[in-house]
Amino acid sequence: MTDRTQPDSVVVVGAGQGGYQTAASLREHGYEGSITLISAEDALPYERPPLSKAYLKGEADEAMLWLRPATYYVRQSIDLVSGTVTEIDPAARSVRLADGSAYGYGHLVLATGATPRTLDVPGKELRGVHTLRTAQDAVALQASLAGARRAVVVGAGFIGLEFAAVAREAGVEVTVVEALDRPLARVVSAPTAEHFTWLHRSNGTELLFGRGLKALHGDGRSNVTAVELADGSRLPADLVLIGVGVTPRTELATAAGLEVDGGIIVDAQLRTTDPHISAIGDCAAFPQVRSGNRRRLESVQNAVGHAQAVAGRLAGSPRAYDELPWFWSDQFATTVQIAGFNEGHETEVVLGSDPDAFSVLLFRGDDLQAVESVNRPADHLAARRLLTQGTDLTPAEAAAPGFSLRTYLRSLAERGTEAPVAL
Amino acid sequence: MPKITYVAVDGNQTTIDVPEGTSVMRGAVFNDIDGIVAQCGGNMQCATCHVYVDETTLDKLEPPKEREDEMLDFTACPRKPNSRLSCQLKSSDALDGLIVHTPERQN
Numbered sequence A: 001m002t003d004r005t006q007p008d009s010v011v012v013v014g015a016g017q018g019g020y021q022t023a024a025s026l027r028e029h030g031y032e033g034s035i036t037l038i039s040a041e042d043a044l045p046y047e048r049p050p051l052s053k054a055y056l057k058g059e060a061d062e063a064m065l066w067l068r069p070a071t072y073y074v075r076q077s078i079d080l081v082s083g084t085v086t087e088i089d090p091a092a093r094s095v096r097l098a099d100g101s102a103y104g105y106g107h108l109v110l111a112t113g114a115t116p117r118t119l120d121v122p123g124k125e126l127r128g129v130h131t132l133r134t135a136q137d138a139v140a141l142q143a144s145l146a147g148a149r150r151a152v153v154v155g156a157g158f159i160g161l162e163f164a165a166v167a168r169e170a171g172v173e174v175t176v177v178e179a180l181d182r183p184l185a186r187v188v189s190a191p192t193a194e195h196f197t198w199l200h201r202s203n204g205t206e207l208l209f210g211r212g213l214k215a216l217h218g219d220g221r222s223n224v225t226a227v228e229l230a231d232g233s234r235l236p237a238d239l240v241l242i243g244v245g246v247t248p249r250t251e252l253a254t255a256a257g258l259e260v261d262g263g264i265i266v267d268a269q270l271r272t273t274d275p276h277i278s279a280i281g282d283c284a285a286f287p288q289v290r291s292g293n294r295r296r297l298e299s300v301q302n303a304v305g306h307a308q309a310v311a312g313r314l315a316g317s318p319r320a321y322d323e324l325p326w327f328w329s330d331q332f333a334t335t336v337q338i339a340g341f342n343e344g345h346e347t348e349v350v351l352g353s354d355p356d357a358f359s360v361l362l363f364r365g366d367d368l369q370a371v372e373s374v375n376r377p378a379d380h381l382a383a384r385r386l387l388t389q390g391t392d393l394t395p396a397e398a399a400a401p402g403f404s405l406r407t408y409l410r411s412l413a414e415r416g417t418e419a420p421v422a423l
Numbered sequence B: 001m002p003k004i005t006y007v008a009v010d011g012n013q014t015t016i017d018v019p020e021g022t023s024v025m026r027g028a029v030f031n032d033i034d035g036i037v038a039q040c041g042g043n044m045q046c047a048t049c050h051v052y053v054d055e056t057t058l059d060k061l062e063p064p065k066e067r068e069d070e071m072l073d074f075t076a077c078p079r080k081p082n083s084r085l086s087c088q089l090k091s092s093d094a095l096d097g098l099i100v101h102t103p104e105r106q107n
């Protein structure tokens, strides 16, 4: 608390995963200045992953989504303000809300997240057509699902597929329409994608690849009734989920003159081009440690990791953000977990002979980039340790009969080349 | 309501009511009990909600399922026979009186 560069007040725009964590980590680091957490959503900060999983299935109530109870914010002197920030005045160092109120800041953290992309097709405003980002979206989707018989999911990304699984389990007929030639094309390797194609098809979901959308059709009461594909074919539907990715919420940053390019541009310490403003989570494009390439990632780990790094810096212990990215998704009883970030791989090594439980190691040259684990949680955790500490594992070694990530990790510890790990 | 006791490394004890169906992890997080990080929010992804169940109350629990068992090999503090992931322990009458010890660190 002796660092004179510490701001006397921190304002955080957006109280999602990243915004909440910034406030919580600031207090954990002993920061004593004022903290204002501004939320456009009329809810306590909550986690989004269950929205397409347990919450959608009705297995969790709203309170189960909360990151903390209301009393937490009071005890920690975190001022939770409900409202939408409409403007940043970087010269005056203040933000203005839609209701006209204004908050001055010593430091501003933008944790505005992202909004679902919509498709520019006729009929997109029909009743029964959904996107999924907020708890409110999930409530609406759940209500539609309760009366639905045929659902069409546009986009075979994680959210689309997770919803497809929940809908199928609820006994709804489901068709997934994807423009590319496989599911999760931008985020997983071919063997993993193939597994998910199999998983959904074997559960009775129809998957259509390489197909675009032309229009949505409705009845006289504006309820969606069919999806028309680019080739003119029609799929009957009383529920449509559009899951075609998100757009980062950068409009405030752009208007404030910050550099924006497919995300709010930040340096390795998550500072924007204004030294008094940081950006974190889904809205921030930050340099990858290993490649230096600027990317935006959308995951809980990324939002939490960014928030912890920014909070540490503001509380007096600056460091470059260098955490290993990781992610998970649950569909039916299957979990896929990804450790690392694949910037384009050349070799795939598949571990495990069980078609229902395997890991794919992705190498670029001799460099292990990422590991995808399907129903192999121990592999995933071993991979996280390995990728975090750095490894010279080659594709040939990984492909040797009997190779296991866990045994390999243990052998490193025994050789004393790495810090011992609890295994 | 089932009562769960959390014992910190320094011996400090807190007993709270944890509603049925709520996890032992959430009970701690919602009551500002330190020592459980729960980075993944209870989704069985992180192993940062590790606890040691007091030997005297171990019989209140069913043994861990396969996935929890595998994850327990990756806790930051050494695994012991009484190690559990607290996000997988759902409060119920059977758990009333459970005592858990939080480890020195979670990550």
Ligand SMILES: Cc1cc2nc3c(=O)[nH]c(=O)nc-3n(C[C@H](O)[C@H](O)[C@H](O)COP(=O)(O)OP(=O)(O)OC[C@H]3O[C@@H](n4cnc5c(N)ncnc54)[C@H](O)[C@@H]3O)c2cc1C
Pocket (backbone or CB within 6 Å): A013, A014, A015, A016, A017, A018, A019, A038, A039, A040, A041, A047, A048, A049, A050, A051, A052, A083, A084, A085, A086, A111, A112, A113, A114, A132, A133, A134, A159, A249, A252, A280, A281, A282, A283, A297, A298, A299, A300, A301, A303, A326, A327, A328, A329, A330
């Ligand atoms: C359905 C769903 C399932 C997911 N499942 C997984 C999963 O299984 N695993 C995983 O790792 N990740 C998952 N994610 C992704 C993860 O939830 C996000 O990456 C994470 O929430 C990003 O955190 P954030 O703080 O950047 O943004 P958000 O959590 O989106 O928070 C941003 C907040 O800022 C608010 N805001 C924006 N602009 C303003 C403004 N001008 N004024 C005030 N407030 C504003 C928004 O309303 C929002 O509340 C999922 C996401 C969704 C939607």
Ligand code: FES
Pocket (backbone or CB within 6 Å): B025, B037, B038, B039, B040, B041, B042, B043, B044, B045, B046, B047, B048, B049, B085, B086, B087, B088
């Ligand atoms: S909270 Fe992450 S595994 Fe329990």
